Amino acid sequence: MIKSMTGFGKYVSKTENADITVEIRSLNSKQLDLGVRLPQMLKEKEIEIRKMISSVLLRGKVDVFITVDEDGEVTPVEINMSLAKKYYSEMVRMSDVVPANSDTDYTSLVLRMPEIIKVKDVELDENLWSNAKVAVQKAVEYLDVHRTEEGVVLEVDFRKRVEKILQLLGTVGNFEKKRVQNIKDRITGNIESYLKDPNVDINRLEQEMIYYIEKLDITEEKVRLENNCLYFLENLGNAESSGKKLGFISQEIGREINTLGAKANDSDLQRVVVLMKDELEKIKEQLFNIL
Numbered sequence: 001m002i003k004s005m006t007g008f009g010k011y012v013s014k015t016e017n018a019d020i021t022v023e024i025r026s027l028n029s030k031q032l033d034l035g036v037r038l039p040q041m042l043k044e045k046e047i048e049i050r051k052m053i054s055s056v057l058l059r060g061k062v063d064v065f066i067t068v069d070e071d072g073e074v075t076p077v078e079i080n081m082s083l084a085k086k087y088y089s090e091m092v093r094m095s096d097v098v099p100a101n102s103d104t105d106y107t108s109l110v111l112r113m114p115e116i117i118k119v120k121d122v123e124l125d126e127n128l129w130s131n132a133k134v135a136v137q138k139a140v141e142y143l144d145v146h147r148t149e150e151g152v153v154l155e156v157d158f159r160k161r162v163e164k165i166l167q168l169l170g171t172v173g174n175f176e177k178k179r180v181q182n183i184k185d186r187i188t189g190n191i192e193s194y195l196k197d198p199n200v201d202i203n204r205l206e207q208e209m210i211y212y213i214e215k216l217d218i219t220e221e222k223v224r225l226e227n228n229c230l231y232f233l234e235n236l237g238n239a240e241s242s243g244k245k246l247g248f249i250s251q252e253i254g255r256e257i258n259t260l261g262a263k264a265n266d267s268d269l270q271r272v273v274v275l276m277k278d279e280l281e282k283i284k285e286q287l288f289n290i291l
Helices: 040-054 081-097 106-111 126-195 202-216 219-236 243-263 267-287
Strands: 007-014 018-027 032-037 060-070 077-079 117-119
Touching: 007 126, 018 126, 032 040, 040 060, 040 126, 060 126, 081 106, 126 219, 126 243, 126 267, 219 243, 243 267
Parallel strands: 032 060
Antiparallel strands: 007 018, 018 060, 077 117
């Protein structure tokens, strides 16, 4: 089973004195890129929070937002009065240089300035931390479920496109008889013209023709392409399937399709190869979203 790297999870834990909200968003990335925003009271637990998340979400650009809405009675705050006075006096002084509206509320402006209102450091309440852990775990679980659901949709799309490639591969036989006859006609015509040359080396000519015929044979490419497609489908249903492994298999599929195109020497077969490449490119684009 495959999982998408994109997803969203949210959980709100309500306690007697606070509401703890955890939101997690995930996008595709080659490795785990974890960003965590949390309130000051939980800063000391950041490493533990990161470990909880990274143990489940192995890859992706993951952004975590944790907020704690406490009752005012349990959230001691203070106003930096000296800094507030400095801001206020500077604003008044600036108004003498740059005229401001007469009803400008400098006090409101001051309260919005950085470092004016500060939350006092308090010891982290164990009950609050316990609930915060639950909220993080639940949010991660919900995001993981979302990833799985997205993976199911992608798996259906992958299967459809790989089966389309196999279907196109099955049509190659319809063109091979004509292709082989065209090649034979070209070879025969070339041989006849070469044989008119009295200096031609017949043994060398035979060796060249054998090499040429072997280079045009596409039997091995057809077998390998089919096997690689079936291996891709097999790994889609594998419990330990990963985007990286599927990416490697898709590269092998592409290699065989390219070789078929190089050996085709037939316009009908070339069109089949183009359609195969189109399906494979769509698969590769979606593989970037797979965990």
